[in-house]
Amino acid sequence: MIVPSAPLTSAIVAFAVRKGPLPASARHIMKLSLLDWCAVARAGVDEPVAQIVRSLVAEEGGRAEATVVGLAEKVPARAAALANGAASHALDYDDTHFAHIGHPSVGIIPAALAMAEKIGASGEAFLDAALIGVEASCRIGTWLGRGHYQHGFHQTATAGAFGAAGAAGRLLGLDEAQMAQAIGIVATRASGLKSQFGTMGKPYHAGMAASNGVEAALLAKAGFVSRPDGLECEQGFGPTHAGENADLAPILAGLGETFWFESVQHKFHACCHGTHAGIESLNALRIARGLVPNQITGVTVTTHPRWLKVCNLEKPATGLEAKFSFRLTAAMALASYDTGALSTYTDALCAEPLLVALRDRVRVETDTALADTAARVSVTLRNNETLSGEFDLDRPMPPAAREAKIRAKAASLLGSKPAEAFWGVVDALDRRPVTDLSRHLVG
Amino acid sequence: MIVPSAPLTSAIVAFAVRKGPLPASARHIMKLSLLDWCAVARAGVDEPVAQIVRSLVAEEGGRAEATVVGLAEKVPARAAALANGAASHALDYDDTHFAHIGHPSVGIIPAALAMAEKIGASGEAFLDAALIGVEASCRIGTWLGRGHYQHGFHQTATAGAFGAAGAAGRLLGLDEAQMAQAIGIVATRASGLKSQFGTMGKPYHAGMAASNGVEAALLAKAGFVSRPDGLECEQGFGPTHAGENADLAPILAGLGETFWFESVQHKFHACCHGTHAGIESLNALRIARGLVPNQITGVTVTTHPRWLKVCNLEKPATGLEAKFSFRLTAAMALASYDTGALSTYTDALCAEPLLVALRDRVRVETDTALADTAARVSVTLRNNETLSGEFDLDRPMPPAAREAKIRAKAASLLGSKPAEAFWGVVDALDRRPVTDLSRHLVG
Numbered sequence: 001m002i003v004p005s006a007p008l009t010s011a012i013v014a015f016a017v018r019k020g021p022l023p024a025s026a027r028h029i030m031k032l033s034l035l036d037w038c039a040v041a042r043a044g045v046d047e048p049v050a051q052i053v054r055s056l057v058a059e060e061g062g063r064a065e066a067t068v069v070g071l072a073e074k075v076p077a078r079a080a081a082l083a084n085g086a087a088s089h090a091l092d093y094d095d096t097h098f099a100h101i102g103h104p105s106v107g108i109i110p111a112a113l114a115m116a117e118k119i120g121a122s123g124e125a126f127l128d129a130a131l132i133g134v135e136a137s138c139r140i141g142t143w144l145g146r147g148h149y150q151h152g153f154h155q156t157a158t159a160g161a162f163g164a165a166g167a168a169g170r171l172l173g174l175d176e177a178q179m180a181q182a183i184g185i186v187a188t189r190a191s192g193l194k195s196q197f198g199t200m201g202k203p204y205h206a207g208m209a210a211s212n213g214v215e216a217a218l219l220a221k222a223g224f225v226s227r228p229d230g231l232e233c234e235q236g237f238g239p240t241h242a243g244e245n246a247d248l249a250p251i252l253a254g255l256g257e258t259f260w261f262e263s264v265q266h267k268f269h270a271c272c273h274g275t276h277a278g279i280e281s282l283n284a285l286r287i288a289r290g291l292v293p294n295q296i297t298g299v300t301v302t303t304h305p306r307w308l309k310v311c312n313l314e315k316p317a318t319g320l321e322a323k324f325s326f327r328l329t330a331a332m333a334l335a336s337y338d339t340g341a342l343s344t345y346t347d348a349l350c351a352e353p354l355l356v357a358l359r360d361r362v363r364v365e366t367d368t369a370l371a372d373t374a375a376r377v378s379v380t381l382r383n384n385e386t387l388s389g390e391f392d393l394d395r396p397m398p399p400a401a402r403e404a405k406i407r408a409k410a411a412s413l414l415g416s417k418p419a420e421a422f423w424g425v426v427d428a429l430d431r432r433p434v435t436d437l438s439r440h441l442v443g
Numbered sequence: 444m445i446v447p448s449a450p451l452t453s454a455i456v457a458f459a460v461r462k463g464p465l466p467a468s469a470r471h472i473m474k475l476s477l478l479d480w481c482a483v484a485r486a487g488v489d490e491p492v493a494q495i496v497r498s499l500v501a502e503e504g505g506r507a508e509a510t511v512v513g514l515a516e517k518v519p520a521r522a523a524a525l526a527n528g529a530a531s532h533a534l535d536y537d538d539t540h541f542a543h544i545g546h547p548s549v550g551i552i553p554a555a556l557a558m559a560e561k562i563g564a565s566g567e568a569f570l571d572a573a574l575i576g577v578e579a580s581c582r583i584g585t586w587l588g589r590g591h592y593q594h595g596f597h598q599t600a601t602a603g604a605f606g607a608a609g610a611a612g613r614l615l616g617l618d619e620a621q622m623a624q625a626i627g628i629v630a631t632r633a634s635g636l637k638s639q640f641g642t643m644g645k646p647y648h649a650g651m652a653a654s655n656g657v658e659a660a661l662l663a664k665a666g667f668v669s670r671p672d673g674l675e676c677e678q679g680f681g682p683t684h685a686g687e688n689a690d691l692a693p694i695l696a697g698l699g700e701t702f703w704f705e706s707v708q709h710k711f712h713a714c715c716h717g718t719h720a721g722i723e724s725l726n727a728l729r730i731a732r733g734l735v736p737n738q739i740t741g742v743t744v745t746t747h748p749r750w751l752k753v754c755n756l757e758k759p760a761t762g763l764e765a766k767f768s769f770r771l772t773a774a775m776a777l778a779s780y781d782t783g784a785l786s787t788y789t790d791a792l793c794a795e796p797l798l799v800a801l802r803d804r805v806r807v808e809t810d811t812a813l814a815d816t817a818a819r820v821s822v823t824l825r826n827n828e829t830l831s832g833e834f835d836l837d838r839p840m841p842p843a844a845r846e847a848k849i850r851a852k853a854a855s856l857l858g859s860k861p862a863e864a865f866w867g868v869v870d871a872l873d874r875r876p877v878t879d880l881s882r883h884l885v886g
Contacts, residue, residue, distance in 0.1 A: 052665045056658070060519035062505030076503035152678035157631075188600075188644050189651060191634035195678040201631050201669045204662075208632060215499070219647075222495045226644040235595030235638040242683075 003180045006229035008143060011252045012136050013179045016166040018256060022131055026259035027430075028399055030131040032406045033095050035426045036266050037105045038441065039410035039419065040093045043342065045070035047090035049200035053207060054083045066114035067438035077114035081164070081214045084110035085207030089156070091342065092202070093413075095264045096273050097134075098372050098394070100141030100159060101149045104264060107160025107209035108133035112167040114214055116434040121171055123429030123436065131261065133167025133213075138260045140231070143251045145244030149194065153241055157192020157205035162231065164213020172221050180228035182220035186212055187230030187237040265373065265393050266406055269339040271323035273393075274307040277375035278326060281391040282333040285379055289387060293335050293358050298380040301326050305366035312364055319345035331358035334379070340412055446623045449672035451586060454695045455579050456622045459609040461699060465574055469702035470873075471842055473574040475849045476538050476548045478869045479709050481884065482853035482862065483536045486785065488513035490533035492643035496650055497526045509557035510881035520557035524607070524657045527553035528650030532599070534785065535645070535766075536856075538707045539716050540577075541815050541837070543584030543602060544592045547707060550603025550652035551576035555610040557657055559877040564614055566872030566879065574704065576610025576656075581703040583674070586694045588687030592637065596684055600635020600648035605674065607656020615664050623671035625663035629655055630673030630680040708816065708836050709849055712782040714766035716836075717750040720818035721769060724834040725776040728822055732830060736778050736801050741823040744769050748809035755807055762788035774801035777822070783855055 002010040044050050054071055057079035064073065066080035069087050074080070088094055089106040097104050109130050116126035141159030149155060165186040169179050189212045192205040230236045238245055269279050278301040285291060303326065316325040322345050323329075329339060335358060338344050349355065370376065374392035381387070397405075410419035425436050445453040487493050497514055500522035507516065509523035512530050517523070531537055532549040540547050552573050559569035584602030592598060608629040612622050632655045635648040663669075673679045681688055712722050721744040728734060746769065759768040765788050766772075772782060778801060781787050792798065813819065817835040824830070840848075853862035868879050 048666065048668075052662060052667050055665060056661055060505045060508075060521065062503045062519070076505070078503065152683035184639075184642075185644065185647075188636045188639045188648065189634055191632055193631045193673065193678060193680065193683060195673060195676055195683075196627075196631045196670050199627075199669050200667050201628065201673070204628075204667075204669075205631065218499055219495060222498060223491065224495050224643050224647075225491075226642050226647075227639050230636065230638060230644070233638055235636060237636065240595035240636060240638075240685075 002176050003228045006232055007248055008251065009180055009183050009229055009231050011255055012140070012162070012166065012183060013176050015256050016132055016136060016170050016179050017174065017176055022128055023259060025399070026131055026262055027127065029262050029264065030127055030134070031426050031429070032266070032403055033105045033134070033264060034109060034127070034130065035410055035423050036095055036406050037088055037109045038422045038426065039413045040091055041069045041084060041088035042441065043093070043413040044087050044090035047087070049203045050087035050090045052200070053086040053204065057083045065118040067117060067441050069441045072442060077118040078211050078214045078218070080114040081110045081210035082207040084113065085210035086203045089203035089206035091270070093267050093270050093342070095266050097138050097141070097261065097264045099260065100138040100155055101146065102137070102141050102155030102159060103206065104134040104137045104160070104163065104261065106206035107156055108137055108163045108167050110207070110210035111164035111213040112171065113434070113438065114210070115168040115171040115217065117438055119171060121434050123432045123434050125171060126434040127430055129167040129170045131259070132170055133163040134261045135259050136166040137163025139251055139255060142260070143243065143246065144238060144241065145246060147244040148242050151242035152194050154192040154194045154196070154202070154205050157209050158190045158241065160206065160209030161186045161190035161212040164210045165216040168214045168217035169220060172217050174217065174220055178220045181224060181226055182216045184226035184228045184230035185216035185219055185224060188226065189216060190237065263394060266402070266409070268405055268409055269329070270342050270345060271329055271339065272311040274303070274311040275326055275329040277373060277391045277393050278303065278377060279329055279333045279339055280393070281375055281377040281389040282330055282379070284391065285377065285387050285389045286334055286336070291334060291379070293354060295381050296334060296358065296379055297361065297382055299330055299334065299362040300365055300378045301330050301362060302365045302367050302370065302376040304370045304372050305368060306372065308364070308366065316350050318347050319349065322350055326364045327359045327362040328355065330362045331355045334358060340409060342413070445619050446671045449675050450691055451694065452623055452626050452672055452674050454698055455583070455605070455609065455626060456619050458699050459575055459579060459613050459622050460617065460619055465571055466702060468842070469574055469705055470570065472705050472707065473570055473577070474869050474872070475709070475846055476577070476707060477552060477570070477573065478853055478866050479538055479849050480531055480548045480552045481865050481869065482856045483534055484512045484527060484531035485884065486536070486856040487530050487533035490530070492646045493530035493533045495643070496529040496647065500526045508561040510560060510884050512884045515885060520561040521654050521657045521661070523557040524553045524653035525650040527556065528653035529646045532646035532649035534713070536710050536713055538709050540581050540584070540704065540707045542703065543581040543598055544589065545580070545584050545598030545602060546649065547577040547580045547603070547606065547704065549649035550599055551580055551606045551610050553650070553653035554607035554656040555614065556877070556881065557653070558611040558614040558660065560881055562614055564877050566875045566877050568614060569877040570873055572610040572613045574702070575613055576606040577704045578702050579609040580606025582694055582698060585703070586686065586689065587681060587684065588689060590687040591685050594685035595637050597635040597637045597639070597645070597648050600652050601633045601684065603649065603652030604629045604633035604655040607653045608659040611657045611660035612663060615660050617660065617663055621663045624667060624669055625659045627669035627671045627673035628659035628662055628667060631669065632659060633680065706837060709845070709852070711848055711852055712772070713785050713788060714772055714782065715754040717746070717754040718769055718772040720816060720834045720836050721746065721820060722772055722776045722782055723836070724818055724820040724832040725773055725822070727834065728820070728830050728832045729777055729779065734777060734822070736797060738824050739777060739801065739804065739822055740825055742773055742777065742805040743808055743821045744773050744805060745808040745810050745813065745819040747813045747815050748811060749815065751807070751809065759793050761790050762792065765793050769807045770802045770805040771798065773805045774798045777801060783852060785856070
């Protein structure tokens with residue numbers, strides 16, 4: 001054990017400093033998440049929270065180490081990580097890992113990118129560090145568990161900071177002892193509360209995670225001594241933050257070989273992730289049967305009851321509220337609205353008579369036997385026929401199909417040419433310097 | 444109520460933006476704490492943690508906004524706050540507020556100083572902001588209570604961040620709504636674990652508090668929207684961090700008129716605060732009776748049992764361990780060692796035969812009826828006479844006596860001339876720009 005009496009930290013440290021190539025399938029998903037991250041970060045660049053945090057770091061200035069999305073001047077790595085984390089989570093359109101209960105890419109990619117630029121890393125070293133960081137975040141987020149989340153903490157911020165430290169520390173070349181210190185430092189620095197949801201605090205969390213990770217890695221490299229077992233020791237991060245401290249065996253199973261990150265979910269609808277399985281089910285029925293709204297007399301969407309507190313606004317009135325409404329998003333799917341385009345979600349949308357009429361025919365039911373990622377739907381037609389369907393986001397998607405969907409999403413967010421240019425850079429990044437990517441993020 | 448359903452936040456906000464002069468007695472204590480802070484920050488400047496964090500911010504560079512103790516170049520305010528917080532708590536020789544359960548000055552003064560320099564504030568505005576910040580920290584730390592501390596959180600870092608946000612926000616001229624946002628932002632940013640005690644993590648906490656406070660104030664000024672009730676709402680900071688959420692009436696009693704900060708304790712011995720009441724009691728007996736070690740056959744030090752886990756090393760072997768030993772510090776007091784000088788605490792000290800022999804005659808007992816700040820001692824002499832004494836650090840000390848002791852401590856840490864020069868600047872600061880002080884901190 002690298003850190004006495006700290007088996008989780010020891011395993012994460014060994015994983016973070018490991019040598020050798022990572023599995024091709026995980027590397028492919030990492031590239032897809034990187035393209036997705038670039039698209040949502042660029043598309044979110046004018047959101048108020050992105051502007052505010054970017055202005056803060058731009059005014060501070062400092063050494064030109066790392067790129068901030070949408071800013072001509074480079075800034076120190078710690079600052080770039082803060083700004084890019086906030087910008088990329090501003091639209092809440094980035095990837096989600098359901099077991100981790102959080103958004104891995106927005107906390108980790110900004111840390112890895114900032115540190116990679118600071119040290120002049122290769123694209124390959126950057127991609128490997130990002131992948132190791134998101135995987136560490138998924139494992140630690142799952143270890144903290146639903147208890148941590150229900151108590152009020154936000155894994156994107158908390159588990160994310162540990163993953164960010166791992167990614168940044170790996171790029172800095174920390175040895176095992178230093179990596180353990182980085183984890184220990186971030187154990188006392190990580191924070192983030194779920195009660196900030198619905199405010200700029202939520203995207204800020206991703207920036208905090210990334211920046212805390214970079215800071216911890218830099219301090220560890222410089223000889224900072226913390227509690228190297230601070231993640232899990234008595235009164236360490238997990239025990240003080242309502243961590244479930246579940247049996248470690250399943251948390252560490254296959255670490256380094258199997259990448260839980262491969263089951264990350266990319267968002268293909270610009271609304272709350274809880275509504276996506278319902279939208280997918282209804283889209284499938286609509287397309288299979290060529291449904292049009294005036295055929296439909298009733299709709300039922302069945303979901304895990306956990307989502308009712310998250311995205312069950314019955315009569316949304318604003319574009320933002322629309323994103324958190326099972327009923328309206330179901331109506332949108334059945335009426336062939338483009339649920340993937342940010343511009344679809346307007347206040348006017350919520351008042352469209354056809355949609356409102358359809359929305360009012362939607363009933364939401366719950367079933368605890370359903371996974372978080374699944375929904376069951378039934379649609380009753382004028383001819384009294386009842387169609388039914390079910391969709392689980394967790395259903396494996398062939399890599400080529402996933403790639404096509406993410407490239408289409410990027411094109412929808414950025415325009416076809418810029419999106420394909422991003423993909424060209426990302427896809428070739430393991431043979432190019434990381435600066436090839438960062439140059440694209442400014443403009 | 445400024446923030447609906449958030450009475451604590453509302454009161455803190457109103458206090459933080461208040462106009463008009465603050466009580467002279469509290470202002471005097473603030474000046475004494477500022478002198479004390481300058482002395483411990485300057486004396487701690489070569490400690491490893493101070494060097495590491497200073498190097499981090501020096502390498503980042505950036506706008507020349509604020510002074511870092513021991514650094515020729517100025518850096519951005521957020522960075523200066525981080526470095527100065529860590530440097531000033533590095534020696535653990537700064538002030539303590541026992542009800543707050545933390546060290547108010549090291550978290551708040553660096554935030555107030557950095558922001559005051561950034562905006563070119565007057566010394567008076569700086570002093571007022573620092574005083575309001577430490578008072579807010581004392582109130583919120585007491586509200587979080589012993590439950591928060593026992594659960595594993597460190598009020599210096601957590602309550603300190605709220606106080607730092609108040610101080611920095613006041614200097615920035617935040618209005619009530621913005622100040623509430625600053626408190627809400629820091630609610631999701633504040634962190635710090637007691638399990639880091641004994642490592643560089645502890646002084647780092649003071650820097651985190653100060654830097655988080657500056658960051659929150661700057662973001663709030665720029666229009667960042669958080670949960671303005673994030674300190675106390677459901678799943679807000681207090682409820683998620685084992686806050687005791689005690690009845691608010693005593694927490695808010697007299698806020699703005701009575702300053703709890705006036706009962707802050709300055710350290711006059713360079714060891715754990717838990718040993719101080721015992722040292723004071725024994726010093727008093729020694730001086731009153733002209734005691735010398737070979738007269739003494741037995742010593743009993745009685746303390747609150749809470750301290751046994753903190754500073755009851757029976758046979759300390761190193762200079763650092765000596766600071767956490769009731770028995771050795773008692774022997775040092777009776778043998779007329781200078782317990783106020785940093786240089787006294789060496790490994791060699793722990794092996795001195797006269798001290799070891801005296802230490803082995805010291806027994807430590809406990810009494811739950813004693814305050815945290817009190818000790819009772821008895822000393823048995825060769826002639827079988829038993830002397831006894833008691834001391835409570837909380838016993839009011841006439842302001843002039845406190846001033847004299849702090850000036851003497853500063854002289855012991857920095858040399859007489861530099862210490863008196865600091866006092867000259869601090870004492871005149873309400874009629875001078877804050878830069879008069881910051882200039883002195885570099886050299």
